[in-house]
Amino acid sequence: MKTHNHAPSRDGRQHGQSEPIRLEGIFQHLAPELRKAVIAQEYSDPTAIQEQCIPPLLEGKDIIGCAQTGTGKTAAFLLPLLQRLSVPGPRPQRGTPRALILAPTRELAAQIGESIRNYGQFLRLSHTVIFGGVGQFAQVKALGKGVDILVATPGRLLDLIQQGHIHLEKVEVLVLDEVDKMLDMGFLPDIKRVLTKVPERRQTMFFSATLAPAMKKLARGIVQNPVEISISPEEPTVESIDQNLLYVDKNDKDALLVSLLKTSGMEKAIVFTQMKHMANRVVGKLQAAGIPSAAIHGNKSQVARTKALSDFKAGVINVMVATDVAARGIDVDNITHVFNYDLPLEAETYVHRIGRTARAGLNGSAVSFCSPEEKAYLKAIERLLGNPVPPVLNHPFHSDEALHSNLPAPKNFGRGQSRGQSRGPGRGPSRNQNGGPGRGDSGRRNDRRGGTGRR
Template sequence: MTFQELDLIEPILRALTEEGYTKPTPIQSKAIPFILQQKDLLGCAQTGTGKTAAFAIPILQLLQEKPLEKWEKSRIRTLILTPTRELAIQIGDSFSAYGRHTDIRHTVIFGGVGQKPQTDALHKGVDVLIATPGRLLDLINQGFIKLNQLEIFVLDEADRMLDMGFVHDVKKILKLLPAKRQSLFFSATMPPAIMTLADTILTRPAKVEVTPVSSTADTINQSVFFVDKSDKNSLLLHILSDQSIATALVFTRTKHGADKVVKVLRKAGVTSEAIHGNKSQNARQNALKNFKSQATRVLVATDIAARGIDVDDLTHVINYEIPNIPETYVHRIGRTGRAGAKGIALSFCDVEEKGYLKDIHKLIAKNIPVVKDHPYSNMR
């Protein structure tokens, strides 16, 4: 399928051509027709699947094809709610790229910076508002934003929104939206709490699910270390004693676990920071900036907080804990070995995690080689 087959208007097709896009990704080919039909949508897709374009492209088209009268130009027509400033900025960049030949105006608002440039942009009038929950509610309370004439509402990264404690803010915002609207809901995972939230937002939605990636790049050298849970810290320090490892992204299953690993690393003199949902946007932004510049050698992350981390030339990913969802393993190690580069993925497996490892082997259709010769091996 090509973008031409999706019945997109010429200004958008021209922009996509200029961006080098030729074929839509699975989430795009499935979601765009439903959104153009003005249906509510429940989308299950991870970051990196082309999800942003899946909603940005049809929203631009719907707004462009239904221009406002001059006297209506001050109203916000679309709200895209996203959990972090990083994601808000990325979405804003996408609207700039795909909408460059349209008349659609957008702006991005988030906390941690002065509000005047944001309120100035709002005063000039925008069609699409991309916002994080805290700053949005703040500017609503100050009278800068009204959402009562909204046409389209997008909740992006819903599971991460809940993980970061924004559920109450989201519910406050929902009460301010008109009952008659088109709603689009995207989440990488669909646990019960997310489905409950989706049910309160959507009306008879079309459902689109992208099958999670199930293969690992051949450029990534994978290995597993069998180790007692109590020896994982020692094994991590042993591996990091190799000074040729300039940076490493370490994954834990929980926020508390990430903080504990950072404490151990810092005590041993290894520069490290944690990135997870309990950290402020500023703290996460700074941690990522320090990691990219190699001022921080090790970044310890939870899976949800790590979405969107795209670091050039990252050589090592270390699974301090084996993920309990096999697709998560593929997503984690895909942070290295990007764009044809070589990468190394190391996984620590204790006795309780062997079942998770078996599930991963089944998903990727191969066994990960075992490193037997290490000082903390529990293979007896």
């Protein structure tokens, strides 16, 4: 979405405009209350995904959408959903939503809830967001009042269905967001359980960052006569990133990072580590050096994660240290620098990481550390890119050993994190409000007892 004056944010929004906003394109066909909300968010022009998705969704058609974060995807499905539900009808019944939005992580679910508040602020619709990692009492209380729209992560949703707090037989609209990530985190069985509980006659919106043949096959088993839409990521975004590679011994990474953060003139930076405990350790080193920072990963409580994100957005801290899965929940404008403290195990993840900067036409910087043990990962990244990452050889912590290393990728490098992370943060036994074992919502669960979630 675009507006008129000043530098745009990552989603195309611009701040401080002085002239009245005139809505363009498909926005003109929205209900008055939604047009007013779009203007209140300082948008004018729809993005490509919005221009293509909103018309068929307003007609009630199903959608298979391929789009990455930062394309305006959330508004693309929320605006038609809100318009459909805005038609006057009976009050929502206890625990019986008219629309269900499934998201893989707590952070994404919370952000969707915030977007519903923004776009639905002039409508008489209610919503709530449920996820694990926190007590369920407040969530159950909100459900008991009746909600039109329920945003949920799969684990907590199935828990509350099993307890009798949620009933899905009146769902009119089902949205599956970031399905690729849900599958990576092991949620396919949960998705299938949810599908058995919603009506067959419904509108379904299926969104994924990738649409491999297997993903398309899954989607076509969920939607009916869908409109398929694919939005390619903008290549200039990656090209506008100033990429640099620094060879460094593993034991010198902390000192190098502190040095760069103090001299790079960065405003907001994300530092990626492979392991959760490494993220905590790096934050300790940064804070000891007087650099305001916080870590976000699956072992952090929901309260701690929410506070860290809030502080990062507000500028209270300007460095966030994150693991890859947890970083999916970081939706922050104007990230100027990305640091790969550890190189990722998969080359594609490198592209996703550095894509956190240089959004909305702005420039950004990506700095990657490579120790001797990581050289094999660097080679895979450069094969994917088709070009070498430009090295900087004259920094104080340069390692000739790393530069000339031909070591294979170590079998145990990042193993503890990669296995846990592929299932997402929050893995392992969590606690429910009564102190008993629960499910972690941001990752695949250990609890696979037969019949879970069925009534």
